[in-house]
Amino acid sequence: MKLKNKIFSTVITFTFLLLASYSSFGQTNTNSNTKHSSYSSNGSHKNHCSNISLNKEINLTDFDSEKREIKINVAKNTTRVSLNVNCHIETGGLTIEIYNSKGKKQSNFSVEGSSKSKYKKGKGEPAHGQINLNTSSPTEGDWIIKVIPKQAIGKIQICSTQNVNN
Amino acid sequence: MNPNKRQSWQNSYITILPLVLLFFISISDLTAQNTNKKQTINGTIILDSIWEPTIYMSLIPTFNKMHTMSKSMIVSKSPINSLGQFSINIDYLPKKDHLYRLHISKKDAPEASLIIGGKEENHFFIIANNNSNITVINRDSTLNTVSINGSKQNKHLKEINDIVRFIDSTSFNDTRIKSEFITEALNEKLKRIADTSKHPLISLYALYKSKFDINTPNNQQFQEAFLKKWKNENSTYFKDFRQRYPVKKSSNTISLILLGILFFSLGVAFNHFYNSKTKKKNNKLKSLSIQERKVFNLLKEGKSNKDISEDCNIGISTVKSHVSSIYSKLDIKSRKEVLDIDL
Secondary structure, three states: OHHHHHHHHHHHHHHHHHHHHHHOOOOOOOOOOOOOOEEOOOOEEOOOOOOOOEEEEEEEEEEEEEOOEEEEEEEOOEEEEEEEEEEEEEEEEEEEEEEOOOOOOOEEEEEEEHHHHHHHHHOOOEEHHHHHHHHOOOOEEEEEEEEEEEEEEEEEEEEEEEEEEO | OOHHHHHHHHHHHEEEHHHHHHHHHHHHHHHHHHOOOOOEEEOOOOOOOOOOOOEEEEEEEOHHOOOEHHHHHHHEEEEOOOEEEEEEEEOOOOOOEEEEEOOOOOOOOOOOOEOOOOOOOOOOEEEEEOOEEEEEEEOOOOOOEEEEEHHHHHHHHHHHHHHHHHHHHHHHHHOOHHHHHHHHHHHHHHHHHHOOOOOOHHHHHHHHHHHOOOOOHHHHHHHHHHHOOOOOOOOOHHHHHHHHHOOOOOHHHHHHHHHHHHHHHHHHHHHHHHHHHHHHHHHOOOOOOOOHHHHHHHHHOOOOHHHHHHHHHHOOHHHHHHHHHHHHHOOOOOOHHHOOOOO
């Protein structure tokens, strides 16, 4: 009976911890042991991030033009935010913009791969873009990463780390 | 002339002539060397093994494209040898100064690769034309510490980049209040550079780097003065800037324009009203009989009933009857109103 209780309480504690960590990041695809990402020339990617609080991956397929906004909630006691956005585009265009919670643009870049017709002929000219943003005492609230593809095929990986002062 | 003297002149000619010829040959040689001398961007860049040993040069057509990367923007490239040396021929560049980006790519990344921020930032900007001779050297294995020699413009460009790098470092290291304070002060410094620089590209580069926001108070006035200063600049950089930040008309000008439009409309409406009234009266004149028209003309001359009676050879009562009929047909009540009618 005692053993059963122990097992039961361990399972409950584990589930609670899992849920707590899930809700505190407020994002899907969270993995505390994943690594920083980069893309190899053939488009596949390797992970080499550390201390990750968010790791989100977006695949752009079929000449994607759908705009997306990724929110990163920065808590009150956060002392540092590190954002790493890494993109590899085979064709089309992609713009990434990062805004702080006050709506002020912090960084941006655009990458343009080969045209659709060139890509279909097998003469692709891929492009790679990366932002490494590191801010101390970030503004509290929702930081937004705007992803604006234009007939794009490629991959985007977003990693963010937050240091919170307890 | 004395034959001895003549002989000595001839001898001196013979000695001097080859010397003069030699002088001209050497001068022409030097000129030829100068014209053959290739304009280059060269230098030494120490790199880690993660980087591909090739340096790429891209043309940045507008400041808005500083953070845009595509293969079509790359205009030249050069291998970097085992000693880190490279040389890019720039003879074919335009005569006028343009902004260029030099970048390197990681071994597993495509040629068109842009990394912004951090130690791995893989690019830097230079200003060059077909007559530039620029030397680039980095002190460590990053491009953050690159020094650019060979032109005044690039020295100023580096000063601006150093300020921007300092702003970034305060954002990285200091508290928010301190960072915001320093950022504001340094952005003002960049604006001052934009204001005082005599080189159009440096001036505009500093303004872009100051995170110029047209909606901030006083910036509108600054922008007007800035555009006035560079009104003769027709490069793509300034065309893009003018398109992106058109000068807003001040509220006073707008209200004056609105007032003008209002008065013009009122004038048009009044004119239309007056004309229609006159037209109506003229139409009514057509309804008068021949005798009434004759009486009407005499009334317009200011003649009395008696005068009209004598002129028309009719009785005064007939004149009165005509006048009454004219009044009712023209919808008027006095002789004064007759005088006011334009024919």
